Amino acid sequence: MSARVTVIDHPLVQHKLTNLRRRETPDWDFRRYLRELAMLIAYEVLRDLPIEMVEIQTPLTRMMAPSLAGRRVCFVSVLRAGNGLLDGMLEVLPTARVGHIGLYRDPETLAAVEYYSKLPEDVSEREVIVLDPMLATGHSSVAAVSRVKDAGATSIKYVCVLAAPEGIKTLGEGHPDVPIFTCSIDSHLNDHGYIMPGLGDAGDRIFGTK
Ligand code: URA
Numbered sequence: 082m083s084a085r086v087t088v089i090d091h092p093l094v095q096h097k098l099t100n101l102r103r104r105e106t107p108d109w110d111f112r113r114y115l116r117e118l119a120m121l122i123a124y125e126v127l128r129d130l131p132i133e134m135v136e137i138q139t140p141l142t143r144m145m146a147p148s149l150a151g152r153r154v155c156f157v158s159v160l161r162a163g164n165g166l167l168d169g170m171l172e173v174l175p176t177a178r179v180g181h182i183g184l185y186r187d188p189e190t191l192a193a194v195e196y197y198s199k200l201p202e203d204v205s206e207r208e209v210i211v212l213d214p215m216l217a218t219g220h221s222s223v224a225a226v227s228r229v230k231d232a233g234a235t236s237i238k239y240v241c242v243l244a245a246p247e248g249i250k251t252l253g254e255g256h257p258d259v260p261i262f263t264c265s266i267d268s269h270l271n272d273h274g275y276i277m278p279g280l281g282d283a284g285d286r287i288f289g290t291k
Contacts (some may be wrong), residue, residue: 082159083250083253083257084249084250084253084257084259084260084261085260086244086249086260086261086262086263086266087260087261087262087263087291088122088263088264088265088266089122089125089262089263089264091121091125091213093121093265094118094121094122095116095264095265097117097118097121098118098242098243098264098265100114100115101115101118101242101252101280101286102278102279102280103183104281106286107225108286108287108288108289111286111287112165112287115165115166115169115214115242115287116165116166116168116169116172117169118166118242118264119165119166119167119168119169119173119212120162120169120170120172122166122169122170122172122240122242122262122264123169123170123173123174124173124185124260125262126210126220126238126240127154127174127176127210127266130149130152130154130208131149131150131151131152132147132148132149133148133150133151134146134147134148135147135148135269136193141291142281143245143291146188150172152206152207152208152236153176153177153178153206153207153208154174154176154177154203154207154208154209154210154281155177155178155179155180155200155201155207155208155209155210155234156170156171156177156178156180156209156210156212157179157180157181157182157200157209157210157211157212157225157229158180158181158182158212158213159177159182159184159211159212159213159221160181160182160183160184160226160253161179161183161284161287161288162213162215162283162284162287163211163212163213163214164287165212165214165283165287166212166240167179167212168212170210170212178201178204178207178266179201179202180198180199180200180201180204180209180229181197181198181199181200182195182197182198182200182225182229183196183197183198184196184221184222184224184225184226186218186221186274188201188239191218191220191248191274192220193220193221193223193224193225195224195228198228200228200229200232204229204232204233204234204236205233205235207234207236208236208237208238209229209234209236209237209238210237210238210239210240211225211226211229211237211238211239211240211259213225213239213240213241214241214242214243214250214283215241215243215279215280215283216241216243216249216252216261216263216277217247217248217270217275217276218236218243218245218247218248218251218270218274219245219247219248219249219251219252219255220249220251222239222241222248222251222252222255222257223251223252223255226239226255226256226259227255227256230256237256237258237259238259238260238261238262239252239256239259239260239261239262240262241261241262241263242262242263242264242265242280242283243263243264243267243275243276243279244261244263244265244266244267244276245266245267245268245269245276246266246268246269247269247270248270249261249266262277267279
């Protein structure tokens with residue numbers, strides 16, 4: 082079964098994405114753009130959060146007003162690049178809980194190897210938003226979502242900034258129930274598993290490690 086993919090085409094999102102892609106964007110600016118992008122993506126990804134009407138008092142009168150209700154959220158950052166999206170998401174929804182999953186790509190096989198996992202105890206009761214800027218081969222996304230499902234989560238969304246067609250296919254086949262949100266579907270993966278035209282190594286660009 083194929084994946085449900087939402088490409089967020091808002092002009093602000095697309096403009097910030099272009100600045101992320103630019104080779105000359107320094108790491109401190111890259112982090113800022115990614116944080117801002119995360120806040121804008123959050124509006125789209127969280128648009129179906131349930132609300133309830135609550136009675137409040139304004140300075141002038143009492144009224145019934147909408148307030149977030151019900152299902153609570155857990156952001157799961159796939160280390161380390163997922164952390165680049167975390168701050169912006171938490172700025173928009175500070176009451177969310179946070180989990181981390183550490184995966185690295187075996188350079189030979191490109192398979193995902195887990196080295197760390199810490200999720201909130203009540204993750205099964207929460208709407209889980211998995212964060213990883215680059216959906217490349219899809220191996221780490223499938224592994225991260227499987228990990229979250231193993232912990233009991235049933236409502237999961239996947240957020241990236243760039244997706245390769247190969248990654249969408251792999252994640253869609255592995256977890257057809259998980260909708261994907263991205264800012265762009267790029268052309269293809271190169272021989273080293275990098276998204277083309279892409280933005281380079283997201284982790285290195287966030288943390289200035291290269
Ligand atoms: N991970 C990255 O950081 N960049 C890519 O292009 C692919 C995977």
